[in-house]
Amino acid sequence: MLYVVVAYLWISLYLYLILGGADFGVGIIELFTGKNNKLRVKNTAYKSIGPIWEANHMWLIIAIVVLFVGFPIIYSTLSIYLHIPLLLLLLGIIARGTAFTFRHYDAIDDEWQQVYNRIFRISSLITPFFLGIIAASTVSRQIDPGASNFLAAYVLSWWNLFGIAVGLFTVAISAYLASIYIIGEAEEKGFVDYLMRKAKIYFFVVLGAGSLVFATAYWTGIPLFEWVFGGFIGQVAVLLATVSIGVLFWAAAHHKSTLMRISAAFQVMMILIAATYNHFPELVLLADGSALSLLDQQSSEKTITVLAWGLLLGSIFILPFLFYLLYSFHKKKP
Amino acid sequence: MDDFIAARSQMAMSLGFHIIFACVGMVMPFFMAISHYKYLRTGNEIYKGLTKAWSKGVAILFATGAVSGTMLSFELGLLWPEFMKHAGPIFGMPFSLEGTAFFIEAIALGFFLYGWDRFNKWFHWATGVLVGISGLASGILVVAANAWMNSPAGFDYHNGVYSNIDPIAAMLNKAWFSQALHMVLAAFVSTGFAVAGMHALMILKRKNVEFHTKAFKIAATCGCIAALLQPISGDISAKDVTQRQPIKLAAMEAHFNTEERAPFILGGIVNEEEQKVDYAIKIPGVLSFLAHGDIDKPVKGLNEFPREDWPPIAITHYAFQIMITLGMLLCGLSLLYLVVIWKKKHWMQANWFLRLFVLAIPLGYIALEAGWVVTEVGRQPWIIYGIMRTKDAVTPMPGIVYSFYIFTTVFVSLSAIVIFLLYRQLKMVGRLYDVTDPNFGIKSKS
Numbered sequence: 001m002l003y004v005v006v007a008y009l010w011i012s013l014y015l016y017l018i019l020g021g022a023d024f025g026v027g028i029i030e031l032f033t034g035k036n037n038k039l040r041v042k043n044t045a046y047k048s049i050g051p052i053w054e055a056n057h058m059w060l061i062i063a064i065v066v067l068f069v070g071f072p073i074i075y076s077t078l079s080i081y082l083h084i085p086l087l088l089l090l091l092g093i094i095a096r097g098t099a100f101t102f103r104h105y106d107a108i109d110d111e112w113q114q115v116y117n118r119i120f121r122i123s124s125l126i127t128p129f130f131l132g133i134i135a136a137s138t139v140s141r142q143i144d145p146g147a148s149n150f151l152a153a154y155v156l157s158w159w160n161l162f163g164i165a166v167g168l169f170t171v172a173i174s175a176y177l178a179s180i181y182i183i184g185e186a187e188e189k190g191f192v193d194y195l196m197r198k199a200k201i202y203f204f205v206v207l208g209a210g211s212l213v214f215a216t217a218y219w220t221g222i223p224l225f226e227w228v229f230g231g232f233i234g235q236v237a238v239l240l241a242t243v244s245i246g247v248l249f250w251a252a253a254h255h256k257s258t259l260m261r262i263s264a265a266f267q268v269m270m271i272l273i274a275a276t277y278n279h280f281p282e283l284v285l286l287a288d289g290s291a292l293s294l295l296d297q298q299s300s301e302k303t304i305t306v307l308a309w310g311l312l313l314g315s316i317f318i319l320p321f322l323f324y325l326l327y328s329f330h331k332k333k334p
Numbered sequence: 335m336d337d338f339i340a341a342r343s344q345m346a347m348s349l350g351f352h353i354i355f356a357c358v359g360m361v362m363p364f365f366m367a368i369s370h371y372k373y374l375r376t377g378n379e380i381y382k383g384l385t386k387a388w389s390k391g392v393a394i395l396f397a398t399g400a401v402s403g404t405m406l407s408f409e410l411g412l413l414w415p416e417f418m419k420h421a422g423p424i425f426g427m428p429f430s431l432e433g434t435a436f437f438i439e440a441i442a443l444g445f446f447l448y449g450w451d452r453f454n455k456w457f458h459w460a461t462g463v464l465v466g467i468s469g470l471a472s473g474i475l476v477v478a479a480n481a482w483m484n485s486p487a488g489f490d491y492h493n494g495v496y497s498n499i500d501p502i503a504a505m506l507n508k509a510w511f512s513q514a515l516h517m518v519l520a521a522f523v524s525t526g527f528a529v530a531g532m533h534a535l536m537i538l539k540r541k542n543v544e545f546h547t548k549a550f551k552i553a554a555t556c557g558c559i560a561a562l563l564q565p566i567s568g569d570i571s572a573k574d575v576t577q578r579q580p581i582k583l584a585a586m587e588a589h590f591n592t593e594e595r596a597p598f599i600l601g602g603i604v605n606e607e608e609q610k611v612d613y614a615i616k617i618p619g620v621l622s623f624l625a626h627g628d629i630d631k632p633v634k635g636l637n638e639f640p641r642e643d644w645p646p647i648a649i650t651h652y653a654f655q656i657m658i659t660l661g662m663l664l665c666g667l668s669l670l671y672l673v674v675i676w677k678k679k680h681w682m683q684a685n686w687f688l689r690l691f692v693l694a695i696p697l698g699y700i701a702l703e704a705g706w707v708v709t710e711v712g713r714q715p716w717i718i719y720g721i722m723r724t725k726d727a728v729t730p731m732p733g734i735v736y737s738f739y740i741f742t743t744v745f746v747s748l749s750a751i752v753i754f755l756l757y758r759q760l761k762m763v764g765r766l767y768d769v770t771d772p773n774f775g776i777k778s779k780s
Contacts, residue, residue, distance in 0.1 A: 057404065058437045064407050065433050068418055069426030069501075076419040079411030083731050087740070090408055094401045094744060098751070101397035105390050106755055107762035154731055299423030300499045307430055307501075314434030321441050329448060 025178025027124020092127030132170030144287035184257030363466035524698030526557020531695035
C-alpha cells in the first residue's frame with residue numbers, strides 16, 4: 001500500500017504543477033500582455049479557469065495531507081527549515097485566489113477592479129516562483145538540521161542561485177502551459193494567432209530558464225545533469241519530451257487545441273520524471289549527506305493502509321464527477 | 335511578545351477567521367438550495383433572483399474559506415512541527431476524508447454556479463444541495479481532528495513513544511459527536527441570524543421588500559430552529575466534558591474547589607490569586623445538575639489538579655459566560671419569531687421586530703468564537719490533552735511574531751474586503767437580482 005500512497009503523492013504534485021501551474025500562468029500572461037489585448041486575455045482566462053480553479057488547487061492540499069499523514073517527519077522537517085518560502089507561497093496563494101474570485105463577484109464594476117487585477121497578476125507570478133524555490137531546496141542539500149544560526153538554518157536552506165533558477169523555470173513553465181491551455185478557449189481567429197505567438201515566446205522562455213537551471217546546478221555542485229541523463233529512464237523521458245514538442249508544433253500548425261494541451265502536459269510530465277526519478281525514493285536531500293526517503297520515513301503500516309484506502313475511495317467519488325465537470329464546460333454551448 | 339505566544343496567537347487568529355468563513359460556506363448553500371427549490375416549485379422569479387444572489391455570497395465565502403483552509407494545513411506544520419510529527423499519522427484520517435469532501439464541494443460549486451440553463455434543472459438543484467452536504471461533511475470531519483486533541487484515542491503512549499496507531503479509532507474518539515453536533519448547530523445559528531439580520535436591515539430601509547422578506551424568512555427559520563436545538567446539544571457537551579476533561583469544566587465555571595450541590599456562577603470577576611469569583615450570582619446545585627444530571631452530586635474543582643495543568647481560568651470562564659448568555663438571547667429571539675410566524679403575522683414588518691434581528695447580526699458569531707475559545711483555551715496547557723504540552727510542540731524557528739503580524743494584516747484586510755463585497759452585492763439587489771424592481775437589468779457603472 002505504501003506505493004499507492006507514494007503514487008498519489010507524486011500524481012497530486014504533478015497535477016498541481018500542471019493544473020495549478022496553468023492557473024498561475026493565466027495571471028502571468030495577463031501581467032505581460034499589452035493594454036490592447038489585456039481585456040480579451042482576461043475574459044478568455046475567466047472562461048477557461050473560472051469553474052475549476054478551486055478544484056485545481058485541491059491537489060496541493062491532497063499532497064500536503066498525504067505528506068503529514070504518511071510521512072510526518074518529512075512534513076515537519078520541511079515546515080521548519082523552509083518556513084519562510086512556504087509562508088511566501090501561502091501569501092501568494094491567498095492573494096491570488098481571493099483576488100480572482102473578488103474581481104468576478106464584485107457587484108459593482110469600478111476602480112476596485114484595478115486593485116484586484118494587480119493583486120491577481122503579481123501574486124500569480126510570485127506563487128509559482130516560490131513553489132519552484134521550495135522544490136529546488138528539497139534536492140539542493142542546503143537544508144541543515146545541524147545549523148547553528150538563523151541565516152544558515154532558515155534562509156540559506158532555500159535562498160541560492162539554483163533555487164532562484166528553478167523558481168524562474170516554474171514561472172516559465174506555468175506561463176507556457178497557460179498560453180497553450182487558453183488557445184482552446186479563444187474563438188476569434190486573430191486572437192488565436194496572437195495567443196499562438198505568445199505560446200511560441202513562452203516556449204523559448206522555458207528553454208532559456210531550463211538552461212539556466214542546468215547552469216546554476218553546475219555552478220552550485222548539484223549533479224542535475226547526471227540525475228537527468230545518467231539513467232535509462234531519464235534518457236527516454238527526455239527523448240519523449242522532445243518528441244512531444246514535435247507533436248505540439250504539428251498540432252499548432254493544424255489548430256488541434258486538445259492535442260496541443262495533451263502534448264504540453266505530457267512534456268511537463270516527462271520533465272518532472274527526468275528530474276526526480278534518479279534520487280527516488282529520497283524526497284529530501286539534507287546538508288550532511290543523508291536523505292529523507294519515502295520508503296524509510298513512512299508512518300505505521302496501519303496508517304498507510306488506511307490512508308491508501310481513503311485516497312482510493314475518495315478518487316472513486318471525485319474523478320468521474322471532475323471529468324464530467326471538465327467535459328461539460330469544455331464542450332461548446334449549443 | 336515571545337515566539338510561543340506569537341505562534342499561539344497566530345493559530346488562534348487564523349482559526350478564528352477561518353471558522354467564520356467556513357461556517358458561512360457550510361450553511362449558505364442550504365439557504366440557497368431552499369430558495370432554489372421554492373423557485374422550481376412555484377416558478378416565482380424572485381426566488382430565482384434570491385438563489386443567484388446567495389450563490390454569489392457562497393462563491394465569495396467559499397473561495398475565502400478555501401484559501402484560509404489551505405493556509406491552515408500549512409500552518410499546522412509551520413507553527414507546530416513537533417505536534418504534527420507525532421499527531422499527523424494518528425489524527426490524519428479525517429483530514430484525508432475531508433480532502434475528498436472538500437474536493438466534491440469545489441466541483442459541485444463549479445457545476446452550480448456555471449450550470450444555469452446548461453443542465454436538467456433538478457440535476458442543477460442537486461449540485462447545489464451537494465455543495466451544502468459536502469461542506470457540512472468537511473466541517474464535521476475537521477471537528478473530528480480537533481476532538482481528538484481533546485480526547486486522544488487510537489494509540490498507546492509510553493515514555494514519549496507513540497505506538498499501536500489506529501487512525502480509525504482516533505477519528506471515532508469520544509469527543510467527536512458532541513463537538514460536531516454543537517459546531518454544526520452553531521454554524522446554522524450564527525449564519526442564520528447574520529443573514530436574516532442583513533435582510534431585515536434592507537426591509538427596514540424599505541428596499542425590495544418582498545425580495546428581502548422572502549430571504550429573511552428562510553434564513554431566520556433555519557437560524558431559529560438551530561438556536562432552539564442548541565441548548566440540548568450544549569447539555570450533551572457539558573456532560574461529556576465533565577466525564578472527559580473535568581478540569582476544563584472547572585475552568586469554564588471558575589469552579590475552584592470541589593463541592594457538593596455545586597453552584598452555577600453567573601457574572602462576577604475571576605480572582606485567580608485568591609481562587610474565587612467576586613461579585614458573582616451563585617445558583618446552588620445547578621452546576622451539579624448540568625454536569626451530572628443530579629443537583630447533589632459533587633463537581634470536581636480545580637483544587638484536585640496540579641497547578642501546572644490548569645488552563646487560563648479567567649479567559650475560559652468569561653468566554654463560556656459570553657457564549658451561554660448570547661445563546662440564551664438568541665433562543666429568546668427565536669421563540670419570539672415562532673410567535674410572529676404563528677400568531678402575530680403583522681409583526682413581521684414591524685420596525686421594532688426587524689431591529690431586534692439587525693442587532694442580532696453579530697451575536698451568533700461572537701457566541702461561536704467564544705465557544706471556540708472555551709474549547710481551545712480550556713484545553714491548555716495541552717495540545718494533545720494529557721499527552722503533549724503546547725509549548726513542546728512549537729517550531730524552533732525564531733521571529734514568529736513577524737509572521738503573526740503578517741497574518742493579522744492578511745486576515746483583517748481579507749475580512750474587510752469580504753464584508754465590502756457582500757455589502758455591494760446587497761446594495762445591487764434591485765438591479766441584479768430582483769425582477770420586480772424598476773431598475774432591474776440596468777447595467778451599473780458607478
